[in-house]
Amino acid sequence: xxxxxxxxxxxxIHKSFGGIVAIQDFSLDLHAGEIVALVGDxxxxxxxxxxxxxxxxxxxxxxxxxxxxxVAFSDASSARARGIEVVYQDLALADQQPVFMNMFLGxxxxxxxxxxxxxxxxxxxxxQLVDDLDVRIPSAGSTxxxxxxxxxxxxxxxxxxxxxxxxILLDEPTAALGxxxxxxxxxxxxxxxxxxxxxxxxxHSLDQVFRLSDRICVLRRGQQIGVxxxxxxxxxxxxxxxxxxx
Amino acid sequence: xxHFLKTCAxxxxxxxxxPALAQTIGPNGETATPSSSITVPxxxxxxxxxxxxxxxxxxxxxxxxxxxxxxxxTDEFDRLGIKVVATTSAGFDAAKQRSDIETALxxxxxxxxxxxxxxxxxxxxxxxxxxxxxxLVFLSNLPAGYEHPKDxxxxxxxxxxxxxxxxADALAASMGNEGTVGWIFHDxxxxxxxxxxxxxxxxxxxxxxxxxxxxxxxxxDPARAEEIANAMLLRNPDIGGIYVTWAGPAEGxxxxxxxxxxxxxxxxxxDLSEPVALDMKRGGNVAxxxxxxxxxxxxxMAAAAVLDLLDQDVPPFVVxxxxxxxxxxxxxxxxxxxxxxxxxxxx
Amino acid sequence: MDRMKTAIPGLDLQQxxxxxxxxxxxxxxxxxxxxxxxxxxxxxxxxxxxxxPVTIMAIGLVFALSAGEIDLSFGSIVAVSxxxxxxxxxxxxxxxxxxxxxxxxxAIGAFNxxxxxxxxxxxxxxxxxxxxxxxxxxxxxxxxxxxxxxNDSFTAIFGSGKLFSIPSLVIWTVLGVALGxxxxxxxxxxxxxxxxxxxxxxxxxxxxxxxxxxxYVLTICGGCAGLAGLLYAGRLQxxxxxxxxxxxxxxxxxxxxxxxxxxxxxxSVIGALLGSLLMGMLNNGLILMNLKVSDQMIVRGLIILxxxxxxxxxxxx
Numbered sequence: 001x002x003x004x005x006x007x008x009x010x011x012x013i014h015k016s017f018g019g020i021v022a023i024q025d026f027s028l029d030l031h032a033g034e035i036v037a038l039v040g041d042x043x044x045x046x047x048x049x050x051x052x053x054x055x056x057x058x059x060x061x062x063x064x065x066x067x068x069x070x071v072a073f074s075d076a077s078s079a080r081a082r083g084i085e086v087v088y089q090d091l092a093l094a095d096q097q098p099v100f101m102n103m104f105l106g107x108x109x110x111x112x113x114x115x116x117x118x119x120x121x122x123x124x125x126x127x128q129l130v131d132d133l134d135v136r137i138p139s140a141g142s143t144x145x146x147x148x149x150x151x152x153x154x155x156x157x158x159x160x161x162x163x164x165x166x167x168i169l170l171d172e173p174t175a176a177l178g179x180x181x182x183x184x185x186x187x188x189x190x191x192x193x194x195x196x197x198x199x200x201x202x203x204h205s206l207d208q209v210f211r212l213s214d215r216i217c218v219l220r221r222g223q224q225i226g227v228x229x230x231x232x233x234x235x236x237x238x239x240x241x242x243x244x245x246x
Numbered sequence: 247x248x249h250f251l252k253t254c255a256x257x258x259x260x261x262x263x264x265p266a267l268a269q270t271i272g273p274n275g276e277t278a279t280p281s282s283s284i285t286v287p288x289x290x291x292x293x294x295x296x297x298x299x300x301x302x303x304x305x306x307x308x309x310x311x312x313x314x315x316x317x318x319x320t321d322e323f324d325r326l327g328i329k330v331v332a333t334t335s336a337g338f339d340a341a342k343q344r345s346d347i348e349t350a351l352x353x354x355x356x357x358x359x360x361x362x363x364x365x366x367x368x369x370x371x372x373x374x375x376x377x378x379x380x381x382l383v384f385l386s387n388l389p390a391g392y393e394h395p396k397d398x399x400x401x402x403x404x405x406x407x408x409x410x411x412x413x414a415d416a417l418a419a420s421m422g423n424e425g426t427v428g429w430i431f432h433d434x435x436x437x438x439x440x441x442x443x444x445x446x447x448x449x450x451x452x453x454x455x456x457x458x459x460x461x462x463x464x465x466x467d468p469a470r471a472e473e474i475a476n477a478m479l480l481r482n483p484d485i486g487g488i489y490v491t492w493a494g495p496a497e498g499x500x501x502x503x504x505x506x507x508x509x510x511x512x513x514x515x516x517d518l519s520e521p522v523a524l525d526m527k528r529g530g531n532v533a534x535x536x537x538x539x540x541x542x543x544x545x546x547m548a549a550a551a552v553l554d555l556l557d558q559d560v561p562p563f564v565v566x567x568x569x570x571x572x573x574x575x576x577x578x579x580x581x582x583x584x585x586x587x588x589x590x591x592x593x
Numbered sequence: 594m595d596r597m598k599t600a601i602p603g604l605d606l607q608q609x610x611x612x613x614x615x616x617x618x619x620x621x622x623x624x625x626x627x628x629x630x631x632x633x634x635x636x637x638x639x640x641x642x643x644x645x646p647v648t649i650m651a652i653g654l655v656f657a658l659s660a661g662e663i664d665l666s667f668g669s670i671v672a673v674s675x676x677x678x679x680x681x682x683x684x685x686x687x688x689x690x691x692x693x694x695x696x697x698x699x700a701i702g703a704f705n706x707x708x709x710x711x712x713x714x715x716x717x718x719x720x721x722x723x724x725x726x727x728x729x730x731x732x733x734x735x736x737x738x739x740x741x742x743x744n745d746s747f748t749a750i751f752g753s754g755k756l757f758s759i760p761s762l763v764i765w766t767v768l769g770v771a772l773g774x775x776x777x778x779x780x781x782x783x784x785x786x787x788x789x790x791x792x793x794x795x796x797x798x799x800x801x802x803x804x805x806x807x808x809y810v811l812t813i814c815g816g817c818a819g820l821a822g823l824l825y826a827g828r829l830q831x832x833x834x835x836x837x838x839x840x841x842x843x844x845x846x847x848x849x850x851x852x853x854x855x856x857x858x859x860x861s862v863i864g865a866l867l868g869s870l871l872m873g874m875l876n877n878g879l880i881l882m883n884l885k886v887s888d889q890m891i892v893r894g895l896i897i898l899x900x901x902x903x904x905x906x907x908x909x910x
Contacts, residue, residue, distance in 0.1 A: 097787060332881065339839045341825050342876075344828065353881060
C-alpha cells in the first residue's frame, strides 16, 4: 500500500511458555496511517502478540524493528518510551480520579520551582485533546466513574493518542459498548489515521474489522494463517481462515 | 474482679519492696488515717453551701467500683450543696486523662477527685490544676513529686492491710484456727495487691500459730489460676484453705477444686464477684470474700476536699475500711461495699 | 478540592459531610455550652492540642488507605517510639532521642511495608500481627514502667512550648496538615498513591511502581506514628506503653468521617484534620455537657456512626 519504512516490523516472532508454543513464526509490517486488524478465535495468540509488541513479554526468538531499527523492550515502560501505547480491554483507568489525571497517569506534568503537579496545564491539555478528538465529556475535570462506557473508551483512546508517537494497540475497543457508542468509538479510531499513527486492533466483530481496517491478519492456534488487504477479501474468506474450515 | 485487676495495672507505685508492716502505709510511707475521722461537721455545711463550689470527677476507667466511689462522692457533695460539673473516664489512657483534666478545667471546678493513672505520666497532667489552686484528692495513686499539703489535699485508698488481715481472720475461723493453707499471691510489683497479699501472710504467721502456710504460688495471669491450683492440690491433697489474691483467679481455683471433687478446702479472696459469692451462698468452698468500702471511699474523698476548702488540716493518707462478706451477710456486704443491690442469684 | 468544581453536582457528598457535620456540631456546642466555656480561647486551643497526635496519625492513615492499604499497628508504634525517645534521652542529648523516636517509627513502618509490598501479604493481616508484636515490645521495653522526660527543650518543642505565642502542638498540626496536603494533592507521589489505591492495574500499566508505593505509604504511616509518639511524650512529659493504644478507632473514624475511602483511591488530608478535630470536639463538648461517662460514649458512638454512614453511603454505587 505504501512504500515508506514500516513503523513496526515483526520478523519470525516465536514465543513459548515452557513447552507450550503460543506464537509461531509471526511476521508483520505496520505502516503509519494504517489500521491492521488482528483476528482469530480465543486462544489463537492475539493477546500474547499484543503483549510482545507492548514489551510485557520478550519473544523467545525473532526480531522487532521500529522505524527500521531493531529494538528490544525490557518492559512495558520501555515500549511506551518508544511511542507505543496500548488501549487495554479493561481500559486501565483509575475510576475515582478525574479525566485529566488519568490522561497523565504515571507521566504527570510538574512545574517549577518545587516540582508540584501542574494541574492547570494537564487539565487544559486534556480538554484540548478531547475536544480535538471530539470525545464528548462534561469536562476534563470529570471523574471517570461518572462517565459512560463509550466516554471511558474515548478517554482511554485519547490517552493513548496523546502519548503514542508511532503505534497504538487496541484490544477489543468496543466489546462492552452499545451500538451508538460503538459507532462513536469507530469514528474516533478513524480520525487517528489522520495523525499518521499505525494502529493494530484486536476485534471479535468482523463487521467492525471490515469497516475499519486496511489489512486483516489472521491467527489460529499461534500460527499466522495469512494477511489480506481488506479491500480484496470478504468475510467468507476470513471466517474460513479463522476456523480452518474451507 | 475485673475492676480490681485494672486498678492494679493502673496503680504502678514505686513502692517495690514493702516491709511486713502491721498497717497500710501510703506511697511515701505516710501513716493511715481511718476514713471515718474525715467528716465535714454539720456546723460548716451552710458555709460550704454558700461557697457555690463545684467538683469534677476524673476517673481512670469505668467499673462497679468506680460507680460506687462516684455515688459516695456525689451523695456527699449533694449534702454540701456542691455541684458535680464533669465526670470523665480515661479508659486507662494517660493522654486521655490529661485531656480530660484540661477539659474539666474549662468549667473551673473548685475540687477534682481523680485516680491518677500512674505517678509519672500524671505529674505533668495535673500540673495546671495544681497551679490554679484546685483542691485535689487522689484515689490510691500520687503524681510524682507532689507534696502534701501544698499540692494536694489527700490520698484516699482502701485499707489494704486490713483487707488482707480480715481475709486471714475469716479463713482461720472457717478452719477452726488450725490446719494448712496455700497462698496464691499476685506476682507483680503492684502496691495494692502486694500490701493485701502480704497482710494475709503476716497475719497468719503472727496470729495463728496452729495454721501453717505449706504452699506459696505467685500468679500474674488470672487465666492460669486453675492449673496453679491443680498443682497445689496435687502436692498438698489435704490442704485446709487457700487464699487467692483477687476474685478473678479465685474463680479458676474454685473450678480446680470442683474438678477434683474437693468439698473441704476453704477459699478466701478479695473483691466481690457474683460466681464466687454464689458458691459461698450454696455452702461450697468459699468461706469469705473481703471487699473494700468503695462508697465510703468516695464519701471520704469528697469530705477531704471540702475540709481543705475550709482550710482545715486534712491528713495526707486516708484509708476506707474493708468488709468481710460471708454467706450470712451477702446482701448487706454488697450494699456496704458497692452501694448497690447484690445480684439476684446471691441475695 | 479540584473535584468540587466538577460539573456534576453532589459528586463529592462524601467529602462535604465533614465540613457540614463539623460546622453543625460546632454550632450546636457553641449554642448549648456558651455558658460552660466551650467558646473560650483556652477551650478551643485545648481541643487542637489534645487532638494533635491523632491528627498526625490520621494524616499517615490517609496515605495508607488511599493506596488501598491499612495500618492497624500505628498505636503500638506510637508507644514504642515514645518509649525509645524517652529512654534514649535519659542518657543522651535531645536530638538523639528525637532521631530514635522518629527512626523507630519509620523503621517499623518500613518493616510493615516490605512485608506488604514484596511478600505480597495483605496489610490488614501484617499490621494486625505487628500491632500485637510491637504492643508486646512496648510492654517489655521498660517492664511496664513509665519513663519521665525531663528534657525541657524536648517538652517545649513537642509539648507545652510556644513560638510567637502559638502553642507548639498547634504548629505541629498546621505543619503536618500543610505538608501532608501538598504531598497528597500536589505531587506526583500523591497522584500515584491515589492511582494505586484506585486501580493497582491502571497504576501498574502506567509505569507506576505499585509495590514501592505500598512500601512508602506504610513507611509514612510509621513515621507519622513516630511523630505522634514524640508529641505524646512531650505533652505528658513521660512515655508509657499504653500511649496510642486506644487511638486506633479514633484515628480510623477521623479519617473515614473526613472523606477518605476505606478501599482506596480517594481521600483528604484536610478532611482528616477536621475529622480529628471533630472527635476532639465531641469528647470535649460531651464532658462539658456534664453527661455521665456511659452517656458520653453512647452519644459519641451514635454521632460517629451517623457520620461514617453518610461518608460511606455511596461507595458501592
